[in-house]
Amino acid sequence: MNLESLQRIDSRWIFLAFLLAVAIPIVNPIGLPLKISDNTKKVYEAVERIPDGGVVVLTPDFNYDNKGELQPMMEAFLRHLFLKNVKVVSVSYYGAASPLLMEEAMKSVGLEAYGKKYGVDFVNLGYLAGDETAVAAFGANVHALVKVDYYGTSISQLPIMERLRTAKDIDLEISLSAGMNYPELYLRQWQTTYGTKVTGGSVGLIYAPLIPYISSGQLLGYLPSMRGTAEYELLSRRPASAIVGMDSQSLVHLVFIVAIVICNIGVLGSYLKSRRGGAKI
């Protein structure tokens, strides 16, 4: 067999293998085992430790392009938070579409199902432009920066906002981020300045550079993409879409490893051929 030909496989075959590895476990779940990491346990415990009646700020800093990774995570956090007696304030500094995604999450989770009321237990403040400036201003004086919620209701009419004046009032900040700078931004402007506890989760793309912040204890754990969400769903005993997706995730990774091995055998074939022909690569 000519090993060199392995480098010339039509990429569409790899796409097909990839699609089958994604689709088959969705139609027919395999139920591969999933181990809960210490990191996920840290996040779960951070939520569990919120004091009774505490205030949580949830910042969904992502758009529709990252919905697949972060929407199930947001819903997992909301389900867990609504089981507790805490006040949840949602505000976004990135991703103008995130208030819409929060609306979708609320439809899926359902405030009433948990006996919660909009304006009393939960509020959607929408999107605030200004990045670091807006985060700093929010931390210093929430009421000076925010005048209305996402639906145009004055925040003076929302009882939940009486509890939140500065970042000192935040018992836990949950950052759901699609951009590397956002968790850092909350660490700079809220955690370092006011001592606010920060946790949350991010898309896989930006996760690795955030690990040093978990190691140093600045982030109280941080969930990586679908895997983190699946572990969180398992830990909080509320299985949803992320756990179902993990079978596909494992199979796809297997396809990738096989593809990498095959391609490298192809490269090795070229190398051996050139050695036999006396030419150097």
Place this chain on the structure above:
Amino acid sequence: MTIYDVLVSLIASGLVLMALSFLYRENSWFTFAEQIVVGGLAGYGTAIGIRQVYYQGLTPIAQGMSWYILAIILGVLLFMGFFKRLAWWVRVPTAVLIGTGIGLNMRAGIETQITAQLIDTVRSISTPSLATNVNNLIVIIGVCCVIMFFFFSTETKGALMPVSRVGRYFLMVALGSSFAYAVMGRTSLVIARFQDLLSYPNYYTILIAALLILYDVLRHRKAL
């Protein structure tokens, strides 16, 4: 599920399949989906921008906070870039944006991103747990070697060479880990789309897409 929900669901899954059709080959369905995304996001972004100006800028002015006019003026000056003769005015709001950004970032940035990280590098290698000791030693060696890799004041030769090389290997491992996380993340996006596509009534659109691709394959075979 209402008829409205079914319709919205079918349109969404149809657009997803149009975007995915690029994997087969470039086609007008893909271009159509691409244009819808660009147009939709531009429109939504503009609407959100106008809303921000109204609630964060104009409403406070109407409530008597007249100093907000300064912010509006600075915002308007950003648009002067569209006029050649007035373009230099853009420097004023840009200077304010950069100055404020750097000031805010530096206020806590040094403590968050440098001091706290340096403190975390000072680790004990004499804990009761051997695994922890090994991990801590790896962190200490890794940080020192990678910093050495980015030390440009002297030529990397002699005793510095192996240290710098070890630093490069640590960087490669870090980049590999980043890449693997990126792959996992991107795969998650595809899985989430397929969870939607394989649910009712969206799977009907897959059938239509498959028939269209089959028709195209057969048409091309005939042409050959």
